[in-house]
Amino acid sequence: MNNHPIVEMDQVSFKYEREWVVKDVNLTIRQGQFLGLVGPNGSGKSTLIKLMLGLAKPDRGSITLYDRPIKNFSNWQEIGFVSQKANSFNSGFPATVLEVVKAGLVSRIGTFKFFNKTHKDKALKALRTVEMEDYAHSNIGELSGGQQQRVFIARALVSDPSLLILDEPTVGVDAKHVTEFYDLLGRLNKEQGITLLMVTHDIGTITQHATHVVCMNKTVHFHGNTEEYKEFNDEDLNRLYGHSVQQLTHNHDHDEVNPS
Numbered sequence: 001m002n003n004h005p006i007v008e009m010d011q012v013s014f015k016y017e018r019e020w021v022v023k024d025v026n027l028t029i030r031q032g033q034f035l036g037l038v039g040p041n042g043s044g045k046s047t048l049i050k051l052m053l054g055l056a057k058p059d060r061g062s063i064t065l066y067d068r069p070i071k072n073f074s075n076w077q078e079i080g081f082v083s084q085k086a087n088s089f090n091s092g093f094p095a096t097v098l099e100v101v102k103a104g105l106v107s108r109i110g111t112f113k114f115f116n117k118t119h120k121d122k123a124l125k126a127l128r129t130v131e132m133e134d135y136a137h138s139n140i141g142e143l144s145g146g147q148q149q150r151v152f153i154a155r156a157l158v159s160d161p162s163l164l165i166l167d168e169p170t171v172g173v174d175a176k177h178v179t180e181f182y183d184l185l186g187r188l189n190k191e192q193g194i195t196l197l198m199v200t201h202d203i204g205t206i207t208q209h210a211t212h213v214v215c216m217n218k219t220v221h222f223h224g225n226t227e228e229y230k231e232f233n234d235e236d237l238n239r240l241y242g243h244s245v246q247q248l249t250h251n252h253d254h255d256e257v258n259p260s
């Protein structure tokens with residue numbers, strides 16, 4: 001059912017220690033949307049995603065996934081996740097592309113069961129979707145950052161999720177391949193109907209591809225469609241974020257947020 005709410009956050013707040021890093025967030029993600037989540041460094045974007053994935057528990061408020069309170073939600077294969085810096089395997093890492101993608105099925109089949117032909121076919125299909133099937137038997141560490149990132153998307157797609165969450169997936173992907181990367185996301189969204197939520201600092205590019213934009217700085221300052229967002233000028237944006245827009249337009253390299 002298109003447009004149906006699949007993630008609903010109601011007055012969600014969270015703190016690691018004393019300071020709130022997510023505050024009173026109300027956010028609904030509807031089926032079929034491609035949402036860009038933007039905000040300055042440290043504004044709580046990755047934390048918001050951890051909350052959505054059940055990797056952190058809100059101190060206040062409630063989260064509903066696919067019409068179920070998150071504590072009763074068990075259908076996690078509906079949600080694919082590609083984390084920051086997934087694409088940082090070194091050249092000696094001893095796994096083939098196919099093995100990395102099949103690992104995305106582990107939660108479905110159980111850790112100590114064996115992969116069978118169906119699993120291999122699913123993994124190859126996911127690799128075909130991201131146009132990486134020819135690399136199935138290559139070593140993951142030999143691929144470029146952009147190619148590795150495609151493989152990680154295939155790993156997230158292998159369990160047929162209806163929502164794919166990506167945390168800064170273009171970090172480490174060279175500019176030349178970023179456009180192709182967005183084209184791939186566009187196809188997943190439009191042709192396969194996968195709902196996308198993508199954290200990024202690249203406001204200029206995301207507004208060309210996403211259907212909706214969410215700007216946050218602890219709380220949500222703007223949530224609307226891309227056309228509405230494009231009408232803001234720099235001054236409006238500074239007011240929205242409570243920060244200089246400059247901070248939002250540079251790409252940065254930083255440590256991965258590890259789920260804790």
Ligand SMILES: Nc1ncnc2c1ncn2[C@@H]1O[C@H](COP(=O)(O)OP(=O)(O)OP(=O)(O)O)[C@@H](O)[C@H]1O
Pocket residue numbers: 016017021039040041042043044045046047048254257260
């Ligand atoms: N595990 C943690 N323990 C304590 N504080 C944390 C932890 N993870 C993040 N923080 C703090 O919470 C705040 C929000 O961090 P978060 O990573 O969610 O922001 P972000 O918007 O994703 O930032 P960036 O754009 O730099 O990745 C920051 O001040 C950060 O230092």
